[in-house]
Amino acid sequence: MADEGAPISPLSENLKVWRQRRGLSLSALAAKAGLSKSVVSELERGNGNPSLDTLWSLARSLNISLGSFFEEPGGKPEVELLRLDDAPIMVQEGDHFRAQLLSLWRPTGEVELCVMIFGDRAKRNSEGNAPGIIERVLCVEGRVRVGTDLDSAELDPGDMFTFPADRPHFYHALGGPARLVTVQQYPEHS
Template identity: 35%
Template sequence: MSQPAAPLAAIAAALRRERERVGISLAELARRAGLAKSTLSQLENGTGNPSIETLWSLGVALGVPFSRLVEPPAPAVRVIRAGAGPRLRADHADFAAALLAAGSAHARRDLYVMELEPGQPRDAEAHIPGSVEHLVVAAGRLVAGPDGDHVELGPGDYLAFPGDVPHHYEALEPGTWAVLVMEHS
């Protein structure tokens, strides 16, 4: 059998590691995440191709940040050039993010650069309990925040809101990008 590609192998190992850490069966994790057991089995074997939404659901079910499932261990010094780094794309929105740094076991925070284009809003499910999102707009304009409490933001504006409830991002201008810090308690 051929070896899975590097990102899929890292995701497979992380899923197995986190599921075993929590002490639950494959069937139980599949139930909690709303997935078929066969789908989860493929992911843990490195033969599946998970969407961002699937990985978020698994992170919530395991009680870990999304980054814990996709980020390999980081070296002591790390440089990610503009436009490089692991790119994440949503299935149903013109939304891309690059995970720049994942929190350690003691500092549970993730740092992203998000790129958004108008016309395709990004609706995000609730993340693990205690999550807080910190957003700074670098260019363009966008609307963001928890459902029912969206705020319009421009360059330099900062927004913090609970990430453990459904929330929304929508670009109002082409070329919109922002820095997002997800903090997990």
Template identity: 30%
Template sequence: MALIDTARPDAARSDTTLGNRIRAARTCRGLSLGELATTAGVSKSLVSQIERGIAAPSIDTVRRIASALHVPVFSLFMEEPGNGMIVRRGERRIVRYPGSAATREILSPTLRGRMVLVWVTFPPGEDGREPVRHVGEETVVVLRGTLEVHLGQERVVLHLGDSMSFDSEVPHTFRNPTTEETEILTAIAPPNL
């Protein structure tokens, strides 16, 4: 599976859960399999296989489907907690991307709000992932260490206490250029990882 929800180590269960969430989002929006497939630019049979948990899609395919459903990618991998306002430290949902050793802890109690707050830990030398872009804006604050931000063709280095806001439609990636762990807090609006 392309995106790993560490709360769900069983891959088969994760594939089924992902499929169930895609099906729920699709039917909630009144879309047929064919309509979703056409909008996402994938085959109808692939969407059907994903929904039934017999195909594990690439992250690119999941992004296309999420975009067609108008939902954040990570919402397809996580259960919504109750409608509470508090997320205890031990109850944070954790997201990891393949090819990245960074850990993303979701601090927001719901993914249905206008923004999501994420605590990201980058191990020493972490190069991050390929540049991403998504609708909205993002603000990052360095809580510990040093963060190198690549935003389009620009490179910015942030240190402890520094912050930066940017249009997240510009391709961006984060990197820890040091031998120490780096931690950041990022607010993303609308929710999208």
């Protein structure tokens, strides 16, 4: 049996945490976001189904990203595989629109965004990048195996794999052409 006082989703817990971090009462946040106090209160209790506009109003009022509401408590693992089917739904409006959170991170240093296009069964090996670089690979099209000798995963469209890119790693299109989006996060310069 679930604890009645426990939030039912990261949204309710994170909304309350961010409101308190900003030193806002329920009434003050509601007024700032142009919402009723009861709407904010219900969301913090895990009740309600907020629209995207409501979530954006709250995020803007708290000066946070929309994804901050859906981040699971605790730190991020060094290696992470996220399947699109398992990504939390931030907003769904019938069958016409759905937004799912694949990742949220607070970058330090520079971030580089690339598109990689692979022919049928093409392979790409990397000797490894500079120390401290983290890479996030999102499969957009096709099927690929990505990773290092220690940690790798097969990705379908919508799946994302995160790993330390400062060691040798590879990309391998499996049975057809593939397209990836990669985000490399460089450490902050000292």
